[in-house]
Amino acid sequence: xxxxxxxxxxxxxxxxxxxxxxxxxxxxxxxxxxxxxxxxxxxxxxxxxxxxxxxxxxxxxxxxxxxxxxxxxxxxxxxxxxxxxxxxxxxxxxxxxxxxxxxxxxxxxxxxxxxxxxxxxxxxxxxxxxxxxxxxxxxxxxxxxxxxxxxxxxxxxxxxxxx
Amino acid sequence: xxxxxxxxxxxxxxxxxxxxxxxxxxxxxxxxxxxxxxxxxxxxxxxxxxxxxxxxxxxxxxxxxxxxxxxxxxxxxxxxxxxxxxxxxxxxxxxxxxxxxxxxxxxxxxxxxxxxxxxxxxx
Numbered sequence: 001x002x003x004x005x006x007x008x009x010x011x012x013x014x015x016x017x018x019x020x021x022x023x024x025x026x027x028x029x030x031x032x033x034x035x036x037x038x039x040x041x042x043x044x045x046x047x048x049x050x051x052x053x054x055x056x057x058x059x060x061x062x063x064x065x066x067x068x069x070x071x072x073x074x075x076x077x078x079x080x081x082x083x084x085x086x087x088x089x090x091x092x093x094x095x096x097x098x099x100x101x102x103x104x105x106x107x108x109x110x111x112x113x114x115x116x117x118x119x120x121x122x123x124x125x126x127x128x129x130x131x132x133x134x135x136x137x138x139x140x141x142x143x144x145x146x147x148x149x150x151x152x153x154x155x156x157x158x159x160x161x162x163x
Numbered sequence: 164x165x166x167x168x169x170x171x172x173x174x175x176x177x178x179x180x181x182x183x184x185x186x187x188x189x190x191x192x193x194x195x196x197x198x199x200x201x202x203x204x205x206x207x208x209x210x211x212x213x214x215x216x217x218x219x220x221x222x223x224x225x226x227x228x229x230x231x232x233x234x235x236x237x238x239x240x241x242x243x244x245x246x247x248x249x250x251x252x253x254x255x256x257x258x259x260x261x262x263x264x265x266x267x268x269x270x271x272x273x274x275x276x277x278x279x280x281x282x283x284x285x286x
Contacts, residue, residue: 102239
């Protein structure tokens with residue numbers, strides 16, 4: 001599979017990453033399943049696949065928006081603040097947990113079923129609100145994380161402003 | 164035991180997306196995020212097929228939990244996608260970012276309909 005000579009990126013470490021992503025993906029998918037059990041709204045494929053429910057898919061929307069916000073936080077935390085953190089944290093939490101938690105396929109399928117159920121208004125709203133919500137959420141996550149995780153100033157330089 | 168099926172599907176879907184990403188990095192050049200794009204398109208097509216198969220009673224709850232909720236859900240992603248769009252926009256590649264969003268959403272929706280049509284033709 002790998003014909004180029006890179007002894008330092010041996011396939012052994014590659015499969016460690018795959019395993020870590022699998023663990024994260026399992027956890028993320030389970031969290032998404034749990035959320036859709038808590039807030040049923042007829043959108044989840046596993047719940048109302050018989051009736052092909054046509055309610056607005058609020059749960060999928062919320063899952064994706066929350067996942068994107070956390071992705072923004074994670075990227076700042078790992079790439080700007082805790083740069084010495086274990087390298088496997090990014091594939092585990094980013095690719096695995098958040099990637100497994102958020103879902104693009106449910107988004108397209110919910111939208112398709114809204115069109116099929118003669119609710120083009122809901123369908124278009126879901127298309128646009130998800131895009132706007134997810135992109136806003138990732139930016140918000142980055143901004144909030146930068147504010148919250150900003151390095152403290154060096155001792156003696158402005159530490160006295162407590163009150 | 165449905166949760167165990169979702170867990171199993173997620174444990175396969177997420178690494179599949181990761182491996183598509185590494186393969187894409189190796190073989191497909193250019194400014195486009197091929198890995199995430201291909202994983203999302205594959206999942207959209209497959210889920211369209213599976214949900215329609217479910218309504219035709221061709222796929223039980225077991226298959227839905229394992230393949231639809233678990234595998235397709237974890238194979239596809241919004242978090243990595245929006246992170247990629249954000250970094251493109253941050254690098255002032257606004258047109259590229261907008262194009263990436265448009266192509267992903269439009270083609271993903273189209274493939275969902277295509278997957279459904281295939282299942283309808285089969286059953």
